[in-house]
Amino acid sequence: MNQIDSEDERFQTRYIDYLPARHQHKAESNSEENISKLKNKLNTSNEIHGNSDPRKAHLEPIVVMKLEGNDGYVIVAGSHRYQAYLLSNEEVSKGNAKRKVIPVHVFLGTEDEALLYSHQQDTKPNLPKDQNQLNTSAWIMVYGDNSALKELTRKEQATILDIKPNTLRKMVTAKNGLNNKAGKYYPNWKDQVRAMNNPSFEDEAINQEYDVVSYGLGKFMNEIYQDTFRQDKAKTKDLILRILEELDVKPEELAADAEDVECDF
Numbered sequence: 001m002n003q004i005d006s007e008d009e010r011f012q013t014r015y016i017d018y019l020p021a022r023h024q025h026k027a028e029s030n031s032e033e034n035i036s037k038l039k040n041k042l043n044t045s046n047e048i049h050g051n052s053d054p055r056k057a058h059l060e061p062i063v064v065m066k067l068e069g070n071d072g073y074v075i076v077a078g079s080h081r082y083q084a085y086l087l088s089n090e091e092v093s094k095g096n097a098k099r100k101v102i103p104v105h106v107f108l109g110t111e112d113e114a115l116l117y118s119h120q121q122d123t124k125p126n127l128p129k130d131q132n133q134l135n136t137s138a139w140i141m142v143y144g145d146n147s148a149l150k151e152l153t154r155k156e157q158a159t160i161l162d163i164k165p166n167t168l169r170k171m172v173t174a175k176n177g178l179n180n181k182a183g184k185y186y187p188n189w190k191d192q193v194r195a196m197n198n199p200s201f202e203d204e205a206i207n208q209e210y211d212v213v214s215y216g217l218g219k220f221m222n223e224i225y226q227d228t229f230r231q232d233k234a235k236t237k238d239l240i241l242r243i244l245e246e247l248d249v250k251p252e253e254l255a256a257d258a259e260d261v262e263c264d265f
Contacts (some may be wrong), residue, residue, distance in 0.1 A: 003100055004064060004082060006070035010111070011065070011118040012079055013137040014129060022203045023132055024050045031080065034127040038084035043091075059084065061103040063121070065114050076107045078119040104143045115141060116148040119161065131163075138163045139189035143178075 016027045042057045062078030075082060082102075089098040107114050118139045122129045129137065138161040141149065149157050154172075160163040174192045178185060186192040195201040244250070 001082075001085065001100055003072045004062075004104075005070060005074055006079070006082055008067075008070065008074045009079075011074060011076045011114050011219050013119045013122055013140075014133050015113065015136045015140070015187065016133075019132055020188075021049075023130070027130070027133065035080050035083045035087065039087045042084060057198070061105045063117070064104045065105050065107040065109075065111075067111070073106070077118050078104075080127065084108075109126055110147065112141075112147040116146060116160070134162055135167060135190075136188055138168070139171050139174075139192070140187060142168070142189075143175050143185065154205050175195045250264060 014027065014031070016024055016031070038059060042059065059081045060078070062075040062081050064073035065076050066073055085099060085102055089165055107117065109117070119134075119141065122133075122137075133134075139160070149160070152160065155165060156170060158168045161168065170193060171189050174189060174196060177183075177196050178192065181196070184195060186195055191201070
């Protein structure tokens, strides 16, 4: 496991950070839930087979790739499975050996082929991408002239990317327009189209950043009300820091200001 470079995310094609704010939280929650299910599957496999050694329980092989200049292997498909193994190791009883070896398949091909493979794997069962994620992943490959798509017809490209032919046509149009005008690139293809058709899109994009803050703060207050965060101080602290970062407020400055404020709670 220590030969896998999980920090290199070049083949991770869910692109949660590029989703609209209202979809980000759901995507993050789905990922966390899927990792938890996979971890529980490892534990259940131990119980069913009566394995005293937790290292004997495995999930489907992770797909990895060896890249030039990288000492380890990069994950092409199976990031959630790898995270589940890490969590399972953390829960191993004291004194028991932790899992050091997991099954993998080594991907033999180009980086573009690996990127396309990753995109396709995330359309399978377990935790498929939603359409926003599929479109964003497809747009990044279209804009980047992914060589694995070049010999395919437009119809074949749409099929293999699992997007509508009309959506692919719009992406190609946006890419050609971007190349001709030398405009700003946006990783979300709908933003790209809007930017090309709306000169004031940049100002609107800034407003969308404030919407992210409002959404995060609103959700935080809602979950506080539902008592969700009261048992999870780490999650509470992380969200507060994220909100402060979006507002460009340093925690130490806020703490200094708070010392001068009288409060009943």
